[in-house]
Each structure stands twice: as structure tokens, then as C-alpha cells.
Amino acid sequence: MGCLKEKIKVAGFLENSLVNGDGIRSVLFVSGCTHNCEECHNKAMQSREYGELVGLDNVYERIMRNYPLINGVTFSGGEPFENSDALYKLARKIKNNSDMNIWCYTGYKYEELMNSDKSEWKELLKSIDVLIDGKFIREFKDESLRYRGSKNQRIINVQKSIVSNRIIKLDI
Numbered sequence: 001m002g003c004l005k006e007k008i009k010v011a012g013f014l015e016n017s018l019v020n021g022d023g024i025r026s027v028l029f030v031s032g033c034t035h036n037c038e039e040c041h042n043k044a045m046q047s048r049e050y051g052e053l054v055g056l057d058n059v060y061e062r063i064m065r066n067y068p069l070i071n072g073v074t075f076s077g078g079e080p081f082e083n084s085d086a087l088y089k090l091a092r093k094i095k096n097n098s099d100m101n102i103w104c105y106t107g108y109k110y111e112e113l114m115n116s117d118k119s120e121w122k123e124l125l126k127s128i129d130v131l132i133d134g135k136f137i138r139e140f141k142d143e144s145l146r147y148r149g150s151k152n153q154r155i156i157n158v159q160k161s162i163v164s165n166r167i168i169k170l171d172i
């Protein structure tokens with residue numbers, strides 16, 4: 001894959017984080033989310049106006065500057081699947097040029113994404129390794145959980161789930 005011409009609204013970026021997935025990871029927060037979870041932890045990022053419009057190739061280069069210190073990239077937000085047309089291209093370019101894995105947070109459920117007729121949702125799903133799915137639900141909040149905020153959220157091994165046509169959670 002060559003140059004990525006698209007731009008994306010970047011709400012935040014962490015060069016190397018230990019708490020947004022397994023290992024040391026760069027984390028890209030994208031703007032825009034319509035889920036409106038009660039007690040949303042990133043309220044400002046719900047707006048598509050928030051953040052800075054950045055070329056995808058610039059985001060890619062910023063990520064790659066941290067490689068190989070980092071072993072993966074996490075997409076968060078905001079709602080990555082509301083930016084899926086750009087993110088699946090970024091994910092593919094990262095995977096084509098490194099051995100990094102991609103984790104992704106979403107307020108949608110795996111089944112909604114898989115059964116959708118939005119091709120860009122499927123493309124993004126196919127390009128990621130681990131999906132933390134579902135809205136943040138206050139009643140199920142549990143601060144002892146790793147990598148997720150509420151018990152309803154699942155940590156899904158996407159590639160194994162696609163192949164076996166059923167949800168396989170990550171053993172973590």
C-alpha cells in the first residue's frame with residue numbers, strides 16, 4: 001500500500017502506553033462517537049469537531065517512529081468504527097510493514113460489526129487482532145478489570161473469531 005491521502009481527526013496520541021492493551025503500545029484516539037454512554041470517560045472526544053485534522057501518513061509515521069519499542073497499536077476514541085474508512089487503511093499499512101498487532105476499542109458489539117452491510121466496518125474488523133467491544137455501562141463498572149471499564153465489554157480475538165465463525169475471547 002502506498003501513500004495514504006486521507007485525513008483523520010486525531011483527538012489524542014500516546015507514544016507508549018502500558019494500559020491500553022497487551023505490551024507497550026502507541027494509542028491513537030480519534031474524534032467522533034455517537035454512543036453517548038453515561039459517564040463516558042472521553043466526553044470531549046464525542047464531538048467530531050474536537051482534535052486536529054492530521055494526514056493518515058503522518059499518523060503512520062508517528063507510530064512507526066516508536067517501533068520496535070512498541071509491539072502494537074491501539075485505536076480508541078471516540079469511536080474508531082465511526083472512522084473506519086480511514087482506520088482500516090492505516091491498520092493495513094502498519095501490518096504490512098511491521099509485526100505489530102492492532103487492538104481496537106468500540107462501543108459497538110462484535111456481532112453488530114460482523115453482520116453490518118457497511119463494508120468499511122468489515123474491512124477494519126478484518127485488519128485488527130483484538131477488539132474490546134460494547135458500550136461502557138455504569139452498572140457493570142469494575143475497576144479491577146484489565147483493559148476495559150465494565151464487565152459487559154469483551155476482549156475478543158478477532159482473527160480466531162472470524163475463522164471459527166463464533167466469538168473467541170482472548171485468554172487474558
Ligand code: SF4
Binds near residue numbers: 042
Ligand atoms: S463509546 Fe467510549 S467515547 Fe463513545 S460515548 Fe461510550 S465511553 Fe464515550
